[in-house]
Amino acid sequence: MTLSASPLRLATTQADFEAQFKARLHWSADTDAAIEQRVAEILADVQRRGDAAVLEYTRRFDGLDAPDLQALTLQPEELKAAFDGLPPAQREALQAAAQRVRSYHEAQKKASGESWSYRDADGTLLGQKVTPLDRVGIYVPGGKAAYPSSVLMNAIPAHVAGVGEIIMVVPTPRGEKNPLVLAAAYVAGVTRAFTVGGAQAVAALAYGTATVPAVDKITGPGNAYVAAAKRRVFGTVGIDMIAGPSEILVLADGSTPADWVAMDLFSQAEHDELAQSILLCPDAAYIDAVQEAIDRLLPTMPRSEIIAASLNGRGALIHTRDMEEACAISNRIAPEHLEVSSADPHRWEPLLKHAGAIFLGAYTSESLGDYCAGPNHVLPTSGTARFSSPLGVYDFQKRSSLIEVSAAGAQVLGPIASVLAHGEGLQAHARAAELRLKP
Structure with missing residues (x-):
C-alpha cells in the first residue's frame, strides 16, 4: 500500500473556516x-x-x-x-x-x-538579587x-x-x-x-x-x-513546563522552494503522530506546489508512516487572504516553532507576538534551532507561548527582592503603610511601621 499525506486544506474565506480551524488545532493536555x-x-x-x-x-x-x-x-x-x-x-x-x-x-x-539595585533620594536601597x-x-x-x-x-x-x-x-x-x-x-x-x-x-x-x-x-x-x-x-x-506534541507553523509568501517547506513540515511531523505541521500562505498555487512536494518526498523518508499519520491527523495547509491575515492567525495559534519563510521576513516579524521561537528567512530551517543555532529548543507548546517562554538561564535562577529603608525613608513610607494596614485590619503591621516614626 502506498502511503499518502493530505493535510487538511482550508481557506479563510470559506464559511466553516472557524469551526474546522478550531477542530484541527484542538489537543488536550489532560492525561489519561x-x-x-x-x-x-x-x-x-x-x-x-x-x-x-x-x-x-x-x-x-x-x-x-x-x-x-x-x-x-x-x-x-x-x-x-x-x-x-x-x-x-x-x-x-x-x-x-x-x-x-x-x-x-x-x-x-x-x-x-x-542583580541590580538603586537608592532613592532619601537613601533607601531597592533592588533585586539573582x-x-x-x-x-x-x-x-x-x-x-x-x-x-x-x-x-x-x-x-x-x-x-x-x-x-x-x-x-x-x-x-x-x-x-x-x-x-x-x-x-x-x-x-x-x-x-x-x-x-x-x-x-x-x-x-x-x-x-x-x-x-x-x-x-x-x-x-x-x-x-x-x-x-x-x-x-x-x-x-x-x-519547566508540561510539554505537548511538537508543532511547526510556516508563514510562506511563495518565494521559498516548495521542497524546502515540505521538508520543514516533515521535520516536526516525524516526531510522532500527534505532532502538528501547518502552512499559512496567501498563494493558492504555491500551496498546491507544497502538496505536490509532500506527495513526492514522503516515500523517501525513513519515518514516512509517522509523518503521514501526523499530517493526515493534525496537519493543515491554509490559504489566507494576505500575509497580514496569516500573521494574525499565527498569533492565535501561538506555535512552538514559527518559520517566516519570506523574501522579506523582517517586514512581518513586528506583527508576530506569540511563538516559542521565530525563524526568519528561507535559510533558517527549524532544525538548525533544534541542534546548533544557539537559542534553546525547549519551547512552549499547545498555545502556551501566549504566556510562557523558552527554557533559559532564568529558569535556573531565582530572584530575591532587596529592601533597605533609611531612617528618613521610614518617615515617608511608615504613614503610608500604617494607613493601608489599618484599612486591612492588621494592627500589628501598622504598629511595626509607626514605631519607627520619629516623634
Missing part, C-alpha cells in the same frame, strides 16, 4: 485517568521505599536488572570515554553546538540574569530515540546560570546506552547521571532516595508518564 492513577502509585512508592522502588520499576519497565542504584550510576570516566570514543565528526559537531548554545545563554544571563538554584534535575528521553541535543539545551543554561549540581536521568532500555547522550553530558558539565527513567526517575529527583539526591527543579521532556509525574510533583519542586 489510568496513567494518572499509575503515576500517583509510582510516586508514592518511590517516596516510601526510595532506591528499592526505583530498582523495581527500572527492572519492570526498562528490562534492566541491577543490584543497586550505584550500578545504574554513570561515572564521570564513562561519560568522558563516550566522548573520546565518538567519530571525529560527531565529536566536533557536539562541541560546536555546545559552544553556540553556551554563548547564547551567556548573553542571555548578561541581559536578564544579573542567585542560582542549588541543584537541578534534567530528564533526557530514551527509548524510541536518543536526544543528545536535549542534554545540551537543559544542562548548559543551568551551568551558565551557576547551578551547583546538575543531576541527569536517562532511561536505557535493556541497558543500551547511547554514546552521544553520554558524551553530551560530559560536554555540558553534568555533575551526576543515572540510567533510570519514567515516573520513577521524576519521583527520585523530587523526593530524593538514598542514592539519588533531591533537586530543586526538574526540566526536560518525556512521555505521558513523565509529564503526569512532573505535574504531580510541582510544588515539592519546580518544573
